Amino acid sequence: MAEQVDLLTLIRLSGIEERKRERAPCRFFVERKGGMLSICGAKQQVLLLFLIQFIVIVLIGTLTxxxxxxxxxxxxNHSGSSKKEKTSLEDDPLRIYPMYQDVHVMIWIGFGFLMTFLRRYGQSAIGLTFLIGAVLVQVAxxxxxxLNIGKNGQAPLSLQGLLSADVAVAAPLISMGAVLGKTTYMELIIMGIIELIMYTANKYIGEHHLMAVDAGDSMYVHVFxxxxxxxxxxxxxxxxxxxxxxxxxATYQSDIFAMIGTIFLWLFWPSFNSASLKGDDQQRATINTLLSIAASCVISFAVSAFVSKENxxxxxxxxxxxxxxxxxxxxxxxxxxxxxGALAIGxxxxxxxxxxxxxxTPLIQKxxxxxxxCGVHNLHGMPGVLAGIFGALMAGIATENAYNYSLYEIFPARAPSDEVRLAEMRDNYNISPGLNRTAAQQAGYQLLALVISMVIAIVSGLVTGLILQLSKCGSIKEEEKFDDAAHWELEKESINEVSMQSEGTQDQLPMGQI
Incomplete structure (x- = not known):
């Protein structure tokens, strides 16, 4: 009888070990092709991560x-310099540091926790956001x-540059939400590096060639x-x-963790939209953002209950x-x-x-x-397009009567090119020569910037997807998707607990089944 129990125990334990191996990350797999061995696994990704950081160190040391x-x-810059040489509060480079920290929190805590709703992917959502954000902020x-290399062959680093880099990192983190749980961390890093290159090119075209205004980067970051x-x-x-x-x-607990990200993003969004502005423009951006996001909060609750069967x-x-x-x-x-207007658009x-x-979402999946x-099309895509259209509308109705000479600070392309008209504005308000655009022309360029952002994003995204399919950055097998075990050493769990999490009823349906 004892021998029978031992045999049954051995069989049961071997089954447990087999299930553990199925859940374990693919550290190496060896595939025989024509007598040769082809090795691909986690170690290759780790070595590539070392290589990327080394390349970044060399480039930053050389170019900045x-x-x-x-x-x-x-x-x-010295604390003992005379008062005449000291900069005003408006020009103080440390003026934007509080808002820079707000954006910092949004990127690493807001985005990270927002993606923890998946029942078995919380460590990856937060941890990979941490890793990918740290890599990509250097790349940004x-x-x-x-684009800013000086005569000495190097680009200057400043607090404003760090803020711009944080904002840029938001774009690949948004893209990460669309493929969350289906890629390796190295695929996400490669995707982010390519995206930042294209993002920088697109924003340069929009800001310097089209001279389109996008204070909160809804077109350049969210749509893209x-x-x-x-x-x-x-x-x-x-x-x-x-x-x-x-x-x-999702589970009950994972949904609560995701709400941490939502609350942080909601609180700090006014800083994201206004950090790059100054004076009255910054105050308007803060007020408008708070009103718009508050309205969207209330209406979202109301519509959510309205379209559900049990309200x-x-x-x-x-x-x-x-x-x-x-x-x-x-x-x-x-x-x-x-x-x-801010309340209405919200x-x-x-x-x-x-x-x-x-x-x-279920329709485009089918x-x-x-x-x-993560449904990024509904949070970032469509609202971003709405932002671009609303921005074009506001540009089309903007007049000098409503804005005074600040009209030409907000829309530099609308400033006159005629020296006679420009003289007073340049002397008294430091306004540079523009392109003498009309309101309708500015609105047209705003819409053009939106369309170009979408086209560049879609085309470069398709190419990037093909590159990831052909790359040697590893891949996630179907049974490893949405599971932290693909990337993390997890604490030992009892078989009953794992079974309940894997086979139990879902508390929250996935996006495609809502």
Missing amino acids: TYGPEARANVIR LLCDGV GAYFGLAVSFVFGVKDKPKEHRLEG KFNMVHVQNSTLAGGVAIGTAAGMMCEPI CIAGVLSVLGYKYL KLRIHDT
Whole structure:
């Protein structure tokens, strides 16, 4: 009898070990091809991560240096310099540090925790956001630096540059939401590096050639990031048709963790939209963003309950759609849209986002094979397009009577090129010569910038998806998707606990089944 029990125990334990091996990350797999061994696994990704950081160190050391505001040999930076040499509060480079920290919190805590809703992917959501953000913020500094290399062959680093880098990192993190749980960390890093290069090029075209205004970067960050990620997900869906996964869903606890990200993003979004502005423009952006995001919060709750069968709130809508107003007001954040305009655009964004989660996300997954894990199309894509259209509308009705000469500070291209008209404005308001655009022309260029951002994002996203399919950055097998075990050493769990989490009923349906 004892021998029988031991034999049964041995069989049971061997089954447990087999299940553990199935859940374990693919550290190495050896495949025989024509007598040769082809090795690919986690170690290759680790070595590539070392290589990327080494390359970044070399490039930053070669191409960048401290800007004038941070150099020790500049007299005006010394605490003992005379009052005449000291900069005003408005020009103080440390003025933006509080808002820079707000954006910092949004990127690493807001985005990280917002993506913890998946039941078995919380460590990856937070940890990979931490890792990828740290890599890409350095890459963003390099991309921006290449456009600002001085006569000495180096680009100046400043606090303003760090803020711009943080904002740039938001784009690939948005794209990450579209493919969350379906890629290796190295695929996400490669995707982010390519995206930052294209993002920098697109923003340069929009700001310097089209001279389109986008104070909160709704077109350059949110629209670009969303449609880039959707394009990558489309390429993945062409190869493997998206299907429901046992781990693609939330639990009661994971939904609460995701709400931490929502609250942080909601609180700090006014800083994101106004950090790059000054004076009255910054105040308007802060006021407009708060009103818009508050309205989207209320309307999202209301519409969520309205479209549900039992008139109850849906946590997916609350986690995401409540933030849509912050995206929708971004382009026109510094414009004179009046409080009622900010509230109206926030309400429209909330309705659009909730209906997108309810009806559009399942449709694009079924018809286009685009699996959008976090629903970035509803939080960033559509509200970003709405922001671009609203910004064009506000640019089209902007007049000198409403703005005075600040009209030409907000829209530099509308400033006159005629020396006679420009003389007074240049002397008294420091306004530079513009292109003498009309309001209608400025509105047209705003819409053109929106369209170009979408086209560049989609095309470059498709190409990036193909590159990831052909790259040697590893891949996630179907049974490893949405599971932390693919990347992390997890604490030992009892078989009963694992079984309950894997086979139990889902507390929250995945995005595609809402």
